[in-house]
Amino acid sequence: MKAAVVPEVKARWELREIPTPKAGPGQVLIRVHACGVCHNDLWVGQGVFPFPPLDPVVVGHEAAGEIVEVGPGVTTRRVGERVGTTWVQATCGRCEYCRLNLPLTGQSGMNCPESVMSGLTVQGGHAEYVAVSAESTVLLPDTVPYEVAAPMLCAGYTAWSALRAAGPKPHERVAVLGIGGLGHLAVQFSRACGFETIAITRSPDKHRLARSLGADHVVADGEQLRAAGGADVVLVTGTSYQAAGETLQGLRPHGRIVLATIDPVNSFTIPPTSPFWAQRQQVIGATHNGLDQLTEALGLVASGAVTPLIETFPKERVAEALERVDRGEVRFRAVVSYV
Ligand SMILES: NC(=O)c1ccc[n+]([C@@H]2O[C@H](COP(=O)([O-])OP(=O)(O)OC[C@H]3O[C@@H](n4cnc5c(N)ncnc54)[C@H](OP(=O)(O)O)[C@@H]3O)[C@@H](O)[C@H]2O)c1
Ligand SMILES: [Zn+2]
Ligand SMILES: [Zn+2]
Incomplete structure (x- = not known):
């Protein structure tokens, strides 16, 4: 063969x-x-x-x-x-x-x-x-x-598992960080379930595409996520733990950040200024x-x-x-x- x-x-x-x-x-x-x-x-x-x-x-x-x-x-x-x-x-x-x-x-x-x-x-x-x-x-x-x-x-299996692991409630907002193989499916899953969905992408050319996949809003980073009202769930589907840590600034009280990403180089860190503890937020790992x-x-x-x-x-x-x-x-x- x-x-x-x-x-x-x-x-x-x-x-x-x-x-x-x-x-x-x-x-x-x-x-x-x-x-x-x-x-x-x-x-x-x-x-x-x-x-x-x-x-x-x-x-x-x-x-x-x-x-x-x-x-x-x-x-x-x-x-x-x-x-x-x-x-x-x-x-x-x-x-x-x-x-x-x-x-x-x-x-x-x-x-x-x-x-x-x-x-x-x-x-x-x-x-x-x-x-x-x-x-x-x-x-x-x-x-x-x-x-x-x-x-x-793999991509769809992981993205859907990540959404399921976060267990969003009906009124909650879901953000997806990194619009690639996993991410473009995560956006669609979230929208298919009726959640207000925010795509976070570093790539300007993906803004229009992310909207066509069902994203209600598209932002470039955690700061813009916060300015757009934040999210209750962030599904991290890109390749960078560093980018994941930066989105914490847009994570709402009781928010869950789900790491489907495997970053072989950098660490996921909670910035010292983040009131993660007081917000009673959670970090969740996700796989198949x-x-x-x-x-x-x-x-x-x-x-x-x-x-x-x-x-x-x-x-x-x-x-x-x-x-x-x-x-x-x-x-x-x-x-x-x-x-
Ligand atoms: N947990 C599991 O079981 C499992 C299973 C499969 C894959 N994974 C992991 O999931 C991740 C995505 O896999 P994939 O196949 O979807 O990859 P992919 O199609 O190549 O997409 C990766 C996306 O990550 C973003 N990105 C790339 N370089 C970046 C950087 N330096 N900083 C921030 N973001 C960056 C880009 O999104 P933007 O252009 O939108 O920023 C890119 O589209 C990988 O880390 C992989 O190891 C995990
Ligand atoms: Zn895979
Ligand atoms: Zn065994």
């Missing part, structure tokens, strides 16, 4: 012929139609996160496709079914964390020492085929095309919060309430897709077609 191989740290991705995987016990083999490019794929390839000990390195955790083979022991999936795959596929079942018997989430991936993670501990979805644990797949709604489903499998929440998010796409904006690239141009993501040029998710 053809796969997008990361030859070494910081090297340009190359489409190469590599062995096609088989569906092992508990796994399904998926003919990948589309796989989204997450900012984390970029960082894994650049060595910002530990470079995967795989040979060859194939990353990607937003693969959508059709099941072509079912491994031994799988009863919940059939050949021909349209599925999406996610980042955390399985855990060991017997470590201290697994003994809590919690659902499979991003948290599982970070706690179980033997967790199986697409593109990190096993080959990921930027390939014509990927073998994944059947229990980590979701059936896609029939009306959602593969390339539209792909961004939902359970396949039921991914299903909810896919349902919003199927209903037409939310539409991922994608730029599609044929597999032969995967390296170009990565370069555009790196330069922040994609509006708003690069999706690579592997058909």
Whole structure:
């Protein structure tokens, strides 16, 4: 099969012929139609996160496709079914964390020492085929095309989980910091739920786009957020903890700032002048919060309430897709077609 191989740290991705995987016990083999490019794929390839000990390195955790083979022991999936795959596929079942018997989430991936993670501990979805644990797949709604489903499998899943984690009340205002893959979906989720929504973006060209996604207001930073009346919830979906800290000035009393962002360089700090304590505010971490929440998010796409904006690239141009993501040029998710 053809796969997008990361030859070494910081090297340009190359489409190469590599062995096609088989569906092992508990796994399904998926003919990948589309796989989204997450900012984390970029960082894994650049060595910002530990470079995967795989040979060859194939990353990607937003693969959508059709099941072509079912491994031994799988009863919940059939050949021909349209599925999406996610980042955390399985855990060991017997470590201290697994003994809590919690659902499979991003948290599982970070706690179980033997967790199986697409593109990190096993080959990921930027390939014509990927073998994944059947229990980590979701059936896609029939009306959602593969390339539209792909961004939902991490970006949409995380953004929706972040909104759910904040638990906004009906009258509350929701701000989204960083309008990229996660952020453009977070704005739409918030609006679809009827919340007054504020986009916070450093990029002037995104103001008009953010409004078209449903933002009621668009501001550039925390100071402007405060001037615009502040927000009860800030969903941090950009790449910077520093920018997240700056938005605290626009966080209302009892406000929640939800960090979906992973910033590998800077720290999240509460400025010494911030009356965070007196405002009884909260900082909440968010990740993939359970396949039921991914299903909810896919349902919003199927209903037409939310539409991922994608730029599609044929597999032969995967390296170009990565370069555009790196330069922040994609509006708003690069999706690579592997058909
Ligand atoms: N928690 C999880 O499970 C999880 C899952 C997936 C991704 N993530 C994290 O989510 C973040 C976004 O991922 P993505 O795939 O949506 O990335 P993306 O599409 O590249 O978007 C990132 C956005 O961050 C903003 N940004 C970029 N550089 C910045 C800087 N120096 N300072 C402030 N803002 C900056 C930009 O928004 P503006 O142009 O609007 O300012 C940009 O569009 C990453 O940190 C990633 O690691 C977390
Ligand atoms: Zn991701
Ligand atoms: Zn475990």
